[in-house]
Amino acid sequence: MLPAELRLRILRTAVLTRRFEERAARLARAGAIPAAIHLGTGQEVGQIAALAALRPDDPMLYGHRGAGYWFARGISPATVLADIAYREGGTNRGKGGVMHVVDPARGVLGESGTVGGNFVLGAGIAFADRQLGRDTVTIVFFGDGTSNRGQFHEAANFAAIARLPLVLFCENNGWGLSVPASVSTSVDDIATRAAGYGMPGVVVDGCDPDAVFAAVAAAAARARAGGGPTLIEAKVPRIPAHFLGDKEHYRTDADRQAAVDRDPLPRLVADVRARGLLDDDGLAALEAEVAAELDAAFDDVLARPLVAPATAFEGLYP
């Protein structure tokens, strides 16, 4: 069971993520910032709980869904917004935008633009860290749709052989863009594929931070002890459309509503309340604090100039 402080920290980060994304989406819809955002609504609690089970410097390659990964590692909303909005003060100065937020000191190493590229890069990262005597565990986040790329197979096989300190964390939200997992993926649980590599495969409720935390903690402990990789599949709802402009013509209202009903954030709020960790006032204070942080960050960043055009020529080589 999560200690109280950690549970509250996860809640705070999840609220920060949710509110940040809501604001960013609003601004993007209004045309004030670029719209290349994939919201993580409903997946952020699982993402944040997973990262809470790792060390703050454990290498991570994140997925494309949301800002939770970065906030969980302490990257500031202003920094992330600067990357989204191509302003000075971000991490990639317009080169990578929201897809390539990076902070190696925090283990935030990036994301493959082609989904699934993370698998093989992650194997290399895990190999390198072990080889260099670092006792880190590398985590790779990916969606259910992404699991069908060939790189999954190549990386899973090698990770198992080499007993790499690697956690393959699948966020199965039942959709790969417009294609339901039932159409794209030949098994119900992607975790069942783990057996084909001789690695443990675990299914968890991705809306349950305790379950996610426990699964990742166990996988990380195993990996750090030399036991090799684990495939964790977190079942999560897909609440938002795939990307901001997506009208979801392909989806029924009932399916969307079912996802909304699984939203882990109200559940987590109810949980901390039930545990007596936070009352109405505390929650209001948390929301107010987040709002103030975001007000400041958004005001600050949106007042900054766009990165200078000349930066386009920089960064290719040392």
Next chain:
Amino acid sequence: MLPAELRLRILRTAVLTRRFEERAARLARAGAIPAAIHLGTGQEVGQIAALAALRPDDPMLYGHRGAGYWFARGISPATVLADIAYREGGTNRGKGGVMHVVDPARGVLGESGTVGGNFVLGAGIAFADRQLGRDTVTIVFFGDGTSNRGQFHEAANFAAIARLPLVLFCENNGWGLSVPASVSTSVDDIATRAAGYGMPGVVVDGCDPDAVFAAVAAAAARARAGGGPTLIEAKVPRIPAHFLGDKEHYRTDADRQAAVDRDPLPRLVADVRARGLLDDDGLAALEAEVAAELDAAFDDVLARPLVAPATAFEGLYP
């Protein structure tokens, strides 16, 4: 159990294959023909038995190991030798050599030069034939080493979803060139990976033609009835070196001897003898007949000119 006539046919084709390859290897070592041959010694019985369980027009993408695939489909030794030796009268006139023997009317569709390319092509072939109302079953042969390419994953997943009439036939000879399967592949039985795709996975003794025939026949019947793909793993010995020039520095004599001891051809000979299907005279006659056929074929083909240099410019487009 194989009917007597079929058992004898398998034996005859296996003997033809073995003797053909022995001659080809001898000539190649002497520099009389190109040496780009990977011998199928010890794997040919399984290959031939597998194809005996299919219709003569069922599409096949073969592996790189040996001539058994082609002889099982009735391509003549002269034709194959012409391809190997870049003479007129082959199927690809020097373009593809031994790697790309082709005869669409016999379902012999070719081989991907990059091992593993067959998986995704095979999915397309199986899809096309079904779509075009042909009730064929497509078979894809591949080695244990090859199974670790990403294309395996992509094709297996889609084949299972689409219930493609496809048989994935793995010839696990324990080696991928110099790398033992234990070093390259994270599970002992590649067939265990089938469960991760929701398809049946079967392990058979690839030196036992009855077992191979039964497994392929069952898979084909299932596929033809709309039941989808099957992964069959035939355990076979790797008797020869990987390619002709390979000195096998990486291999112990004991391992090589263990493979030789598993040679299915003497076993099949003993079997037909024990069943009273062929006596010493019959066997001698079979060998003599094969020798005569090969004498004629080799004399014929090696007297032919090399394909004309101008053919290099032909064949790219219709």
Next chain:
Amino acid sequence: MSGPDVKYAHALRAALDRALADDPRVVVFGEDVAVAGGIFGVTRGLHATHGDRVFDTPISENLIVGMAVGMAMRGLRPVAELQYADFVFSAGDEVFLKAATWRYSHDGAVDLPMVVRMACGGGGFGPEHSQCTEAYLMHTPGLRVAVPSTPADAQGILTAAIRSDEPWFVLEHKYLYGTSGPVPEGDHVAEPGRAVIRRRGEHVTIVAWQDMLRRALAAAEVLSDDGIEAEVLDPVTLDPFDLDTLVGSVRRTGACVVVEEAPVTLGVGAEIGALLMEHAFGWLDRPLVRLGIPDVPVPTAEHLVAALVPSVDDIVAAVRRQVG
């Protein structure tokens, strides 16, 4: 060109729709092409009309292209979609080593009547979703490459590609999907390997296609005010490449500028330069000018992309420098 105005995306759709209706061997597939109608909307409605011959695949690019090759061998006429032209590398083995070589390796035993469609170019998508990869494809013997710039050519060339027995790669520019132009009614097929002179002029030949063609035409108007009349040539297909029309134009004008949305080094402009040396050396009054992306990847921010990709002003300035 006469006919009603049609959007580029709709013209592509019309080509697919008609091909599906006319020929039962045509199948259309890729990620999100069926129910969703494609991430750029090109295939919208086709699944409803044609059923399972329009289907979604998993996120498996090797499979998408490899399956097309396998299907084509057996007589289907697959039209596969890769969501972005950068993904030719995600399916690199199948594009460059299978589609390109299979017929040749097997000495023509099978044809490959297949098409791969994909969206290229633009800004805001980042280094892995923005590339115009035509030069890679053009360097590869065995692949046919189209870069249609108008709705009419989009429909005509895609139709020709589907009816062809050769493997075609059709690059569709993201910024063109929403543009309109006349498309002939009825069965409209364009002939591959025929460049189109989009504007006549005597002082310089500008070669450009897709979004760069629009910029080249705009630049030509600006230049015209200065008395410089640019001829603007749209190659339409890069393989086959219409050498005659290029050489004819440059022999008239004596100067050539190539504008492309790809790295300059070994971009299509390099080939055009070499071809002009070989076929128009004596006629060239001045060296070829290549405009393209300086040798960096395509960044994500639109304004950074704008700093890299040739603009109307860049083209005007380059022509003035060259011809002036």
Next chain:
Amino acid sequence: MSGPDVKYAHALRAALDRALADDPRVVVFGEDVAVAGGIFGVTRGLHATHGDRVFDTPISENLIVGMAVGMAMRGLRPVAELQYADFVFSAGDEVFLKAATWRYSHDGAVDLPMVVRMACGGGGFGPEHSQCTEAYLMHTPGLRVAVPSTPADAQGILTAAIRSDEPWFVLEHKYLYGTSGPVPEGDHVAEPGRAVIRRRGEHVTIVAWQDMLRRALAAAEVLSDDGIEAEVLDPVTLDPFDLDTLVGSVRRTGACVVVEEAPVTLGVGAEIGALLMEHAFGWLDRPLVRLGIPDVPVPTAEHLVAALVPSVDDIVAAVRRQVG
């Protein structure tokens, strides 16, 4: 160049051996590189000397290159082997979309000190095991490309590549592995981006590398008997490319022939042609001549390959036609 005669393959091995000995961050991996010592024998003995830092991978090309990218991000200095240069497409996503873009996408937050070695060219291997894929790599911003032709350069450039913080692709020609030449003793490093004039001459500049360099040098001897003195330029690396040495040579000779073992269309010769237009237009007495593979894949039969790849006679004839 002084020093004992060493085989090209051994020179490469010496570079790897020394790098492994000097720098614990260096790892060497790929298919069959460890116990077997590589299918062309380059890595023989390294596993015995350096243990698990030289290791075999599964047949998983995406993994091989992707892992190198991931390792490099974290401070290892991976030297990966792809068995054949054609396999850059089997690992297409990782080569063209990861190694090339990662540093830029993340604005330099990490360097990619990685090397991918691979065997190219030759005959008898067929369309998927014979290609010289340097033009594809050279068109890609972010990748460094070496085509060493001598044992000294093989060792020197591989050493430089391993010590560099940039992603290097080193093409090793199959027909050169067995050739010998002097290699300086001690710590021998070559400087990337420095072309070498392999032969001085005043009438024409022949640009060639690897097996075509050998043919070009043989052709130059034949031509010399006719009184035609060819200057033969070996670029050594294609990215960075030594423009100055090329331009200097062509300004002296006034003519240029490029010989390569790859399709002519958009081969490296196209870029050289365009560069010469841009930088030596007034000095060129005659158009560039490009010799390469006509636009078909590489067949398997050696004698068919010989019919396609420029021969010594082809080079002699082309130069005579051009200069004569």
